[in-house]
Amino acid sequence: MANEIKKRTIEMKKESVLKAAIRLFAEKNYDATTMAEIAKEANVSFGSVSIYFGNKEELFKACIEQPLEEFSKILLHFDTTPVSYRDEIQTFILKHFEWFSTQNVYLRLLVQLTGQYERFSEAFKIVNEHTEKLNDKVSQLIVNGQQANQLAKGNAEKIAIS
Structure with a gap:
């Protein structure tokens, strides 16, 4: 049960990062958007963004x-x-x-x-x-x-x- 909750929490955070990144990349463009801004917008740590998606190019992909x-x-x-x-x-x-x-x-x-x-x-x-x-x-x-x-x-x- 606890494992399922943890998995769901991670999926929700990943979804939040993805939505924030889509919006920021679309509004500001790829070069003007930083991973730190995406993390802040998604309300997750900078490290979480990297763990979930690797680097900025992988996140854009x-x-x-x-x-x-x-x-x-x-x-x-x-x-x-x-x-x-x-x-x-x-x-x-x-x-x-x-x-x-x-x-x-x-x-x-x-x-x-x-x-x-x-x-x-x-x-x-x-x-x-x-x-x-x-x-x-x-x-x-x-x-x-x-x-x-x-x-x-x-x-x-x-x-x-x-």
């Missing part, structure tokens, strides 16, 4: 990667074989616009990452892999719609990327 796992589940939640392909695409697009409109802080992190993709190559690779999964699934939706004669013919991969 975690700030990109951990929310992305959850977000990918949301973004990939659509049917590639619906009754109406046009309706599914319309719903998909609307859902994505609505979702992205609520992710202002995280999107600022992605802009920083994209602008410095060589510097943060590991994190960029992870985002790129998730983007490719989304593109592949959208491509499949388009191909299926074309085969069902519900969508115009064309290069499904290029259409998906668009």
